[in-house]
Amino acid sequence: MDVVTKAELMDYAPIKGCMVIRPYGYALWEAIHDGLDPRFKATGHRNAYFPLFIPESFLRREAEHFEGFTPQVAWVTRGGGEDLAEPLAVRPTSEAIIGPMYAKWIQSYRDLPVLINQWCNVVRWEKATRPFLRTLEFLWQEGHTCHRTEEEAEAETLTILEIYRDFVEGTLAIPVIPGLKSESEKFAGALRTYSIEALMSDGRGLQAGTCHNLGQHFAKVYDITYLDRDGELKYVWQSSWGVTTRLIGAVVMVHGDDRGLVLPPKIAPWQAVIVPIPSDKDADLVSGAVASAREALEGPEVPGGGSNGGAVRLRVDDRPEYTPGWKFNDWEMRGVPLRLEIGPRDARAGQVTAVRRDTGQKMALPAEPVALRRAVSELLGTIQGDLLEAARRFRDQNTHEADTFDQLAEIIETKRGFVRAPWCGRAECEAEIKERTGATIRCLPLPEPPGPGGRSSGRGSRCALCGGEARDVVYFARAY
Amino acid sequence: MDVVTKAELMDYAPIKGCMVIRPYGYALWEAIHDGLDPRFKATGHRNAYFPLFIPESFLRREAEHFEGFTPQVAWVTRGGGEDLAEPLAVRPTSEAIIGPMYAKWIQSYRDLPVLINQWCNVVRWEKATRPFLRTLEFLWQEGHTCHRTEEEAEAETLTILEIYRDFVEGTLAIPVIPGLKSESEKFAGALRTYSIEALMSDGRGLQAGTCHNLGQHFAKVYDITYLDRDGELKYVWQSSWGVTTRLIGAVVMVHGDDRGLVLPPKIAPWQAVIVPIPSDKDADLVSGAVASAREALEGPEVPGGGSNGGAVRLRVDDRPEYTPGWKFNDWEMRGVPLRLEIGPRDARAGQVTAVRRDTGQKMALPAEPVALRRAVSELLGTIQGDLLEAARRFRDQNTHEADTFDQLAEIIETKRGFVRAPWCGRAECEAEIKERTGATIRCLPLPEPPGPGGRSSGRGSRCALCGGEARDVVYFARAY
Numbered sequence: 007m008d009v010v011t012k013a014e015l016m017d018y019a020p021i022k023g024c025m026v027i028r029p030y031g032y033a034l035w036e037a038i039h040d041g042l043d044p045r046f047k048a049t050g051h052r053n054a055y056f057p058l059f060i061p062e063s064f065l066r067r068e069a070e071h072f073e074g075f076t077p078q079v080a081w082v083t084r085g086g087g088e089d090l091a092e093p094l095a096v097r098p099t100s101e102a103i104i105g106p107m108y109a110k111w112i113q114s115y116r117d118l119p120v121l122i123n124q125w126c127n128v129v130r131w132e133k134a135t136r137p138f139l140r141t142l143e144f145l146w147q148e149g150h151t152c153h154r155t156e157e158e159a160e161a162e163t164l165t166i167l168e169i170y171r172d173f174v175e176g177t178l179a180i181p182v183i184p185g186l187k188s189e190s191e192k193f194a195g196a197l198r199t200y201s202i203e204a205l206m207s208d209g210r211g212l213q214a215g216t217c218h219n220l221g222q223h224f225a226k227v228y229d230i231t232y233l234d235r236d237g238e239l240k241y242v243w244q245s246s247w248g249v250t251t252r253l254i255g256a257v258v259m260v261h262g263d264d265r266g267l268v269l270p271p272k273i274a275p276w277q278a279v280i281v282p283i284p285s286d287k288d289a290d291l292v293s294g295a296v297a298s299a300r301e302a303l304e305g306p307e308v309p310g311g312g313s314n315g316g317a318v319r320l321r322v323d324d325r326p327e328y329t330p331g332w333k334f335n336d337w338e339m340r341g342v343p344l345r346l347e348i349g350p351r352d353a354r355a356g357q358v359t360a361v362r363r364d365t366g367q368k369m370a371l372p373a374e375p376v377a378l379r380r381a382v383s384e385l386l387g388t389i390q391g392d393l394l395e396a397a398r399r400f401r402d403q404n405t406h407e408a409d410t411f412d413q414l415a416e417i418i419e420t421k422r423g424f425v426r427a428p429w430c431g432r433a434e435c436e437a438e439i440k441e442r443t444g445a446t447i448r449c450l451p452l453p454e455p456p457g458p459g460g461r462s463s464g465r466g467s468r469c470a471l472c473g474g475e476a477r478d479v480v481y482f483a484r485a486y
Numbered sequence: 487m488d489v490v491t492k493a494e495l496m497d498y499a500p501i502k503g504c505m506v507i508r509p510y511g512y513a514l515w516e517a518i519h520d521g522l523d524p525r526f527k528a529t530g531h532r533n534a535y536f537p538l539f540i541p542e543s544f545l546r547r548e549a550e551h552f553e554g555f556t557p558q559v560a561w562v563t564r565g566g567g568e569d570l571a572e573p574l575a576v577r578p579t580s581e582a583i584i585g586p587m588y589a590k591w592i593q594s595y596r597d598l599p600v601l602i603n604q605w606c607n608v609v610r611w612e613k614a615t616r617p618f619l620r621t622l623e624f625l626w627q628e629g630h631t632c633h634r635t636e637e638e639a640e641a642e643t644l645t646i647l648e649i650y651r652d653f654v655e656g657t658l659a660i661p662v663i664p665g666l667k668s669e670s671e672k673f674a675g676a677l678r679t680y681s682i683e684a685l686m687s688d689g690r691g692l693q694a695g696t697c698h699n700l701g702q703h704f705a706k707v708y709d710i711t712y713l714d715r716d717g718e719l720k721y722v723w724q725s726s727w728g729v730t731t732r733l734i735g736a737v738v739m740v741h742g743d744d745r746g747l748v749l750p751p752k753i754a755p756w757q758a759v760i761v762p763i764p765s766d767k768d769a770d771l772v773s774g775a776v777a778s779a780r781e782a783l784e785g786p787e788v789p790g791g792g793s794n795g796g797a798v799r800l801r802v803d804d805r806p807e808y809t810p811g812w813k814f815n816d817w818e819m820r821g822v823p824l825r826l827e828i829g830p831r832d833a834r835a836g837q838v839t840a841v842r843r844d845t846g847q848k849m850a851l852p853a854e855p856v857a858l859r860r861a862v863s864e865l866l867g868t869i870q871g872d873l874l875e876a877a878r879r880f881r882d883q884n885t886h887e888a889d890t891f892d893q894l895a896e897i898i899e900t901k902r903g904f905v906r907a908p909w910c911g912r913a914e915c916e917a918e919i920k921e922r923t924g925a926t927i928r929c930l931p932l933p934e935p936p937g938p939g940g941r942s943s944g945r946g947s948r949c950a951l952c953g954g955e956a957r958d959v960v961y962f963a964r965a966y
Contacts, residue, residue: 083561
């Protein structure tokens with residue numbers, strides 16, 4: 007992960023476990039925001055902002071939740087020059103501050119559903135941290151919804167899970183397994199937690215997003231009730247869900263290679279970089295060709311460009327103090343999907359030399375503006391698709407089957423990756439497998455397309471550990 | 487300010503001095519973000535994210551800054567179940583964490599300028615709070631830049647001041663006075679602070695945005711140096727600047743009236759609301775006319791719509807459980823710029839009845855789709871302009887001139903508003919005027935267009951308090 011500092015995605019902050027997200031890295035977070043936020047809004051959600059601080063007594067009202075998060079909480083004990091009567095938690099998640107507000111706002115079935123999301127920072131005091139994957143402070147979005155019925159809450163949970171899956175696969179080019187978390191891995195206080203699980207290039211699993219069906223648990227704790235059509239006072243049904251800056255870490259670890267980052271075109275801050283190949287003799291020729299290419303790629307929609315007519319996010323690297331070779335390495339390390347070289351020979355031949363970051367493939371594109379714009383747009387689309395395919399191939403090649411504990415343990419030890427194995431559903435077996443192999447149950451995979459309750463059946467097989475009847479075939483992996 | 491809770495812009499949080507920004511209020515912050523962020527990017531700035539926590543020793547390195555902010559700091563003293571060796575400040579502003587990072591990142595003149603902004607939350611422990619105007623936690627953007635020369639830092643400071651002025655006047659429809667803060671009102675540690683100053687409808691002043699020329703002060707404290715072209719190691723020149731969720735409070739207080747909010751069309755979450763006037767006999771007629779109007783206003787660009795062809799942010803309030811009259815009041819209270827009533831008579835006459843929120847003016851618009859779209863767009867443009875004009879008229883009518891302390895004191899006591907008065911430039915006179923009238927110097931106004939150093943000269947007049955030679959004619963007001 008040295009690449010994340012070299013590529014200036016982040017830097018280590020002077021507070022242990024905290025990071026600075028530098029502009030190049032923050033642009034990825036902005037792309038994640040800009041991809042997800044319209045999808046949330048299109049499904050009826052609106053953004054809001056709840057306080058950073060949660061009084062200790064609010065957190066304590068839900069025992070399981072409090073136990074789950076307390077070891078990770080940062081506490082404010084002094085403010086305005088005085089010791090506080092009650093310590094304030096810096097939010098590790100916001101159920102405990104949002105619940106009491108919902109209790110106040112919701113009176114009647116007419117007030118439902120409540121579909122609110124917030125983009126904010128949260129703090130969880132971690133001992134072992136790693137850039138983007140696990141940091142003391144991180145950025146995320148957290149959705150918090152209330153519904154009339156259990157079915158609506160479950161449908162919401164799965165709607166968001168599908169938005170996450172679609173975005174992470176379609177935009178970040180990371181294939182994921184949508185599934186249910188085991189009881190011991192679920193969110194503290196939730197009825198059920200669903201997640202999307204990805205496989206990193208080092209064979210470790212990564213939970214890339216979670217959706218919790220909270221049932222009526224928090225509604226009962228925070229007294230969130232509504233008067234239903236039938237005149238009865240009832241508790242609402244809730245969901246909460248989130249993705250974090252960890253997604254940036256997933257992009258780095260799934261697509262990167264020995265030479266550095268490889269960014270999917272849809273989120274790359276710069277989709278293409280033009281590196282002019284300088285020539286004393288033909289300086290005007292080259293700079294003219296560069297200017298023409300820039301205009302073709304950056305300008306407003308070209309007539310005849312069709313669906314590939316959108317502007318390319320382009321960087322022209324004409325810094326005189328660096329050589330083309332140095333720039334090639336630098337932009338490769340930073341993961342720009344496409345390098346466009348323009349030298350005297352290209353200019354004379356009416357072409358632009360394109361080099362794909364993902365495959366290294368070199369090709370000549372036509373310099374004629376409309377054709378260039380179309381060729382670059384198509385190439386970016388191809389790269390986007392190929393990245394997902396490559397990651398899917400890697401994931402599938404590194405997904406193994408095991409029937410027994412010995413098989414499971416050996417694969418985890420020697421090959422890593424995902425291991426699909428039957429499990430009886432008992433927490434004891436799950437704990438012992440974790441203890442002996444370091445692997446956890448990533449999820450109980452959902453059937454595709456995902457639907458409520460259904461999942462990959464283990465009927466007929468035997469738990470890899472205890473040999474009891476298997477309830478599910480589940481995914482095991484060592485995970486971040 | 488009861489209207490901010492009634493209109494569901496915000497609610498009081500269970501932590502004293504904190505607020506929840508509800509979706510309708512947060513949509514205004516999103517509009518502010520969406521207005522300013524592209525302007526920052528168009529002037530070369532990029533977003534980043536720095537940690538929430540600042541070690542106490544970092545804040546202490548700059549004595550003036552530390553003294554200025556320490557009384558307002560919230561301190562984290564426990565984390566991960568342990569007492570911390572060093573307390574962490576929850577950022578009141580980020581100079582003290584950004585400075586050390588810049589020191590690390592900047593080596594050479596080639597690394598300059600550094601133009602970084604961040605959108606985040608900050609905490610300042612305030613005793614007396616007020617929704618949006620002064621809260622313990624608030625949202626803001628803070629720009630932090632480094633430059634090679636003093637001139638560049640000053641130019642940057644004034645560039646941003648002009649972006650703020652243009653946005654606040656052009657989008658929020660709030661006229662402002664751009665000016666220089668007095669020494670006693672400037673940012674702790676800055677060389678010079680510029681601000682834009684607005685007048686609220688109750689006659690109080692409000693600082694709506696600030697830009698600080700930091701000189702080399704923080705550069706020396708945090709050792710931010712660069713190797714210049716001439717081979718010499720030099721300190722950078724810096725600026726910082728920000729606007730906050732306080733701008734939402736300004737919109738409420740400048741444009742609101744007895745019936746509630748009045749939102750400028752450019753930032754209104756809903757620019758128009760259609761209220762159908764139900765009729766048992768003509769239900770289909772009305773619903774058909776409503777559907778047609780909705781399609782005309784919300785749909786993609788209408789051929790022939792010209793520059794007024796953009797989609798209108800529209801709400802159709804067809805809730806059966808409320809009467810039209812109830813809805814009229816409700817949407818007026820929420821400040822939607824334009825109400826469109828559609829009843830059987832309107833439908834038959836081929837018209838839509840429009841009512842302006844700002845003036846109450848009622849008029850008939852053509853129901854024909856292209857004409858309706860154009861008429862509504864034009865009307866929204868007119869409302870936007872009229873709101874700025876009305877606010878400017880109010881501001882000008884409530885800006886008074888005073889030559890003597892008695893005049894100044896009487897105006898502040900009886901009329902409020904801005905008072906322009908000559909001032910000798912001495913902090914003693916400023917302090918005594920504040921002590922005796924409650925009014926502070928809002929700013930030393932810049933000449934228009936603003937340029938470095940120049941300001942409204944007081945040459946020839948005498949300080950309103952001491953009678954000494956006046957250096958400037960300045961703006962006094964009681965302020966939030």
